[in-house]
C-alpha cells in the first residue's frame with residue numbers, strides 16, 4: 001500500500017479511535033436495552049446510599065437502599081445461662097452422641113430468638129416520560145471509571161440523556177436529565193416503597209417518603225428535590241415537570257439507627273440538612289466533587305490484559321460468549337475493576353460493611369436476610385481490599401469488629417463462661433453474636449478469630465503500627481476467649497474446639513480442622529503483635545505454649561487433608577464449603593515451602609470437592625488454585641464464575657448475572673470480591689514474607705500489565721508480562737521495609753527507603 005499523507009492520517013485516526021475505545025471499555029458495563037430484571041439493573045452507591053438503575057425509556061425505575069434500614073430492634077441475642085449445658089454437650093460429642101448433643105444445644109444453647117433480622121429495601125424513584133414510546137439509538141452503561149450510570153436515546157430527532165450517581169461527599173443520589181432540544185423534556189416524578197407503613201408528601205419542588213419497618217424500631221425518611229428550567233406542578237401526588245431541557249434531582253435518605261443499641265436518630269433532621277447543603281448546588285459542581293472523591297480511590301490501580309476487540313461488545317453478550325469461548329481477557333480485568341467499584345460503592349469510612357448483597361436489596365424478605373455471614377461470606381467481601389489498593393475501604397469491617405466485640409462479650413460469658421468475646425456464624429445490624437438457626441451449623445466457633453485476621457492482615461499490608469496499637473485489644477480479647485474455650489481432647493490430648501462445626505457440613509462435632517487453623521493463626525498474630533507493640537509479654541508466653549498443643553492439620557486415608565479430628569472425610573462429597581483449606585487461603589500456614597505434604601493433601605481434598613459450586617465457592621476455589629500455583633485450573637473455575645447465571649441448559653450453579661453481579665444463586669456479592677482476589681493472587685502473592693510475581697499465571701492471560709497492586713510489607717508494584725514472561729517491575733516502598741522479590745525461581749533481596757521506587761527488568765536486574 002502506498003502511504004500518502006491522507007492514508008497516514010486516516011490510519012492514525014483509526015488507531016487513536018481503537019485506543020480510545022479500548023481504554024474506555026475496560027471501565028464500562030454496557031447494554032443495548034433497559035433492564036427488565038433487578039439483576040440486569042446497574043448498581044450505584046456511596047457506601048451507605050445505594051441504588052439499582054433500570055434505565056427504562058417510558059419509565060425509569062431507581063430502586064434505592066440506605067444501609068441502616070433493617071427489621072427488628074436493639075436486642076441482646078445471648079442465651080442467658082447457656083454455659084451450664086456446655087460440658088454436657090461436649091461430653092455427648094465425646095461419647096459419639098451427635099444427635100443428642102445437637103438436640104440439647106437446640107433446647108438450651110442457641111440464641112434467643114433463634115433467627116436474626118433482615119436488611120430492608122428503602123424505596124423507589126419513578127420517572128415517567130411522556131411520548132417516548134418510539135425511541136432509537138438506545139444505550140445504557142455503567143461507567144465504573146466515573147461511578148456514573150448513563151442512559152441515552154433519541155425520540156423524533158431529540159436526544160435524551162440521563163446520568164445517575166451516588167455521591168459520598170454530598171451524601172445524595174444525583175439524577176441529571178437533559179434533552180438536546182429546548183422544552184422537550186416532560187415527565188412525572190414520584191417516590192414509592194414496598195413497606196406497608198409509608199407516606200409520601202409533596203411540598204413545592206420536594207417530595208418526602210417516610211417508611212416504618214414492620215414490627216421494628218426503624219423508620220426511614222427519604223427526600224428528593226428537583227431543579228429544572230421547566231415548570232413544576234403537583235398532580236395526583238406526583239411532581240409533574242413540563243417544557244424543560246434539563247432537570248437535576250437529588251435524593252437523600254436516613255433512618256433513626258445510630259448504633260446497634262441506639263435508635264434515637266432523627267432522620268428528618270439528617271435529610272433536611274443534607275439537602276439544604278446540596279439543593280442549590282449546580283449539577284456540574286456536585287458531579288465534579290463526586291468524580292474527585294471517587295477517582296482518588298479508583299485511579300490508584302490499573303489492570304490490563306490486552307484487548308482482542310471483544311470489549312466493544314455489550315456486557316451480557318461478553319458473559320455469554322465467555323462461557324462458550326473463554327478468550328476475552330479484558331473481561332477478567334473488568335471483573336477486577338468492577339469488584340473495586342463495588343467495594344468503593346459499598347464500604348467507605350464511616351459506613352457499614354457490605355452485607356451478602358452489598359448495600360443492594362429489593363426484597364422485604366431477602367435471601368439469608370441479606371445479613372453478615374461470618375463463616376465465609378463477610379470475610380470474602382474484604383479479600384481484595386488491600387491487594388487492590390483500597391485499604392481505607394477496609395475500615396467499616398474494623399468498626400463492625402468493634403461492635404461485635406461488645407455484643408460478643410456477653411455471648412462469651414453466657415454461653416461459655418469465658419472471658420473475651422466471640423461471634424458465631426451470622427450477625428445482623430443489631431450485632432447478634434450468639435449461635436443462630438440450628439445447632440448443626442450455627443454453632444461455629446471461629447468467628448471472632450477469623451474477623452481479627454483482617455486486623456492483622458491490614459497491619460501486614462500497611463505496616464501501620466498506630467492502627468495495630470489501636471486495634472490490638474480486639475485481637476487480644478478474642479484470643480483470651482479461646483484460651484478459656486479450648487479444651488483437652490480426652491482421646492488425643494490435643495487442645496480442641498468443641499462444640500463446633502466445619503461450616504455447614506457434618507453437623508455439630510468436637511474439633512473441626514478449620515477452627516484450629518484459624519485459632520492458631522490468631523494466637524500467632526497476637527504473639528507477634530505483642531512483640532511489635534512491646535506489651536503483654538506474659539499473655540504472649542501463654543499463647544506460645546498453647547499453640548503446639550492445638551490439634552494439628554492431619555493427612556487422612558484418602559491422602560486428603562482431614563476436615564475433622566477423625567479420619568472420616570467423604571471423598572465423594574462435592575460440598576460447596578471447603579473450610580479445612582482455610583490455611584491455604586486466606587491463611588498461609590499450609591504452603592509449598594514449609595508444609596509441602598500438607599499442601600499435597602489439601603490439593604487432594606480440593607480435587608475431591610470438584611470444580612463446581614455456588615458463586616462464592618467457585619471464587620474461593622480460584623484463590624486455592626492460585627495458591628496451588630495452578631493458574632490454568634484457577635482460570636477454569638473463573639470461567640464458571642463468569643458464565644451466564646441464567647441459562648437453563650447450564651446445569652451447574654454459580655455464575656454471573658447480566659449486570660456482572662455474582663450468582664450464588666441468587667445474587668450474593670461475595671463471589672465478585674472473592675473472584676477478584678483470586679485473579680490478583682494469580683499475579684502476585686505476598687503471604688510468605690516475600691513478593692512472588694506471576695506465581696500462577698494462566699496461559700489465557702499471557703500478556704498484561706498491572707499498576708498499583710499492593711503487597712504485604714507496605715509495597716506498591718507495577719509490572720508487565722508478555723508471552724507469560726515478566727518484562728519489568730517497579731516497586732515503591734512506603735515503609736522502608738526490606739524487600740524480597742521472587743520470580744520464576746529467581747530471588748533478590750534488598751533494603752528499601754520509604755518513598756523510594758526500585759526498578760528491575762524481567763530478569764530482576766536493577767535498571
Ligand code: FUC
Nearest residue numbers: 356368373377504576614
Ligand atoms: C452460608 C453458605 C450459603 C450461603 C449463606 C449466605 O451459609 O453456606 O451457601 O452463602 O451462607
